[in-house]
Amino acid sequence: MITPVKGRSTMALYSSPDCIQCHRVRFVLAEKGINVEIVDVSTDASAAADLAELNPYNETPTLVDRDLMLYDAGVINDYLDERYPHPPLMPVDPVSRAQLRLVHHRVLRDWYPLASALAKAPGKKGDKPRKQLHEAIVAANDLFKDSEFLLSEELTLVDCTLAPLFWRLPAFGIKLGKPAAAVQGYIQRLISRKSFKASLTLAERELILNAG
Numbered sequence: 033m034i035t036p037v038k039g040r041s042t043m044a045l046y047s048s049p050d051c052i053q054c055h056r057v058r059f060v061l062a063e064k065g066i067n068v069e070i071v072d073v074s075t076d077a078s079a080a081a082d083l084a085e086l087n088p089y090n091e092t093p094t095l096v097d098r099d100l101m102l103y104d105a106g107v108i109n110d111y112l113d114e115r116y117p118h119p120p121l122m123p124v125d126p127v128s129r130a131q132l133r134l135v136h137h138r139v140l141r142d143w144y145p146l147a148s149a150l151a152k153a154p155g156k157k158g159d160k161p162r163k164q165l166h167e168a169i170v171a172a173n174d175l176f177k178d179s180e181f182l183l184s185e186e187l188t189l190v191d192c193t194l195a196p197l198f199w200r201l202p203a204f205g206i207k208l209g210k211p212a213a214a215v216q217g218y219i220q221r222l223i224s225r226k227s228f229k230a231s232l233t234l235a236e237r238e239l240i241l242n243a244g
Contacts, residue, residue: 044069045108046083046094049235052147053105054093055196060109062227063187064116072233106140109189121189132183135175136190139197143168147197150204158204166206169215176214180221187225195222199232203239 045061047054047070061068073080073092087094087103095102095111102108113121122129146168149161175182181191198219201208208216222228 042067042069043095043097044071046071046073046079046086046092046096047233048072048074048092049233050239051092052144052151052196052200055199055231055233055236056105056193057093057095057108057112058231058233059192059195059228060112060121060189062230063121063192063225064112064119065227066112066116105193109192113189119186121187121192123184123186123188128184132188132190135183136193139190139193143197144193147200147204151200154205162205165204166208169206169208170212173212173214176218181218191222195219195228199223199236200239203242 043066045054045057045068047058049072058070071079073083083092083094084090086096086101089103091103093103093105093108095108097115102111109121122132143165146161146165150158150165153161179185181187182194183190198215
């Protein structure tokens with residue numbers, strides 16, 4: 033059993049201000065309107081010490097919900113979607129769920145490592161992953177043409193994973209252009225949502241300001 037963190041009685045998310053994985057979770061929390069304390073481990077020394085005790089990997093995001101402690105953004109988001117089923121962020125139909133899970137897997141396996149590489153290697157050092165990510169997104173443009181969100185008319189966990197990545201494209205020096213017109217329309221629909229705006233930290237807002 034996880035011992036609740038002293039002084040924290042509500043659900044708490046241990047988060048880092050510019051972490052793309054944390055952003056995935058913050059978006060889901062905001063979309064579902066869940067009452068949660070966001071604990072910034074970069075500015076709270078006691079929280080950072082708590083995290084080292086709670087999570088065997090000492091990393092964010094980490095969620096504490098009473099006696100339950102979870103880490104890994106995917107595990108956390110699946111829990112939140114099941115624990116708080118409204119609005120649902122995955123379709124009920126098993127075929128549609130499986131298709132979305134497969135796309136989700138590919139995004140996390142193919143695109144997220146490139147985003148991580150770009151976050152660690154700005155400028156010319158990131159030329160190779162920048163080119164690879166740009167080309168991969170443009171090549172996927174047709175997937176975004178026929179529905180409001182990715183393969184769905186309703187927002188899903190896949191969109192909650194894509195939004196933080198797409199938000200960071202300007203900071204990565206990636207301009208999609210006309211060949212990715214459908215993707216760009218999709219991005220605007222995502223980032224204009226109140227829940228997405230609420231999920232942003234000051235550091236994430238400044239990513240775009242500094243990129244401009």
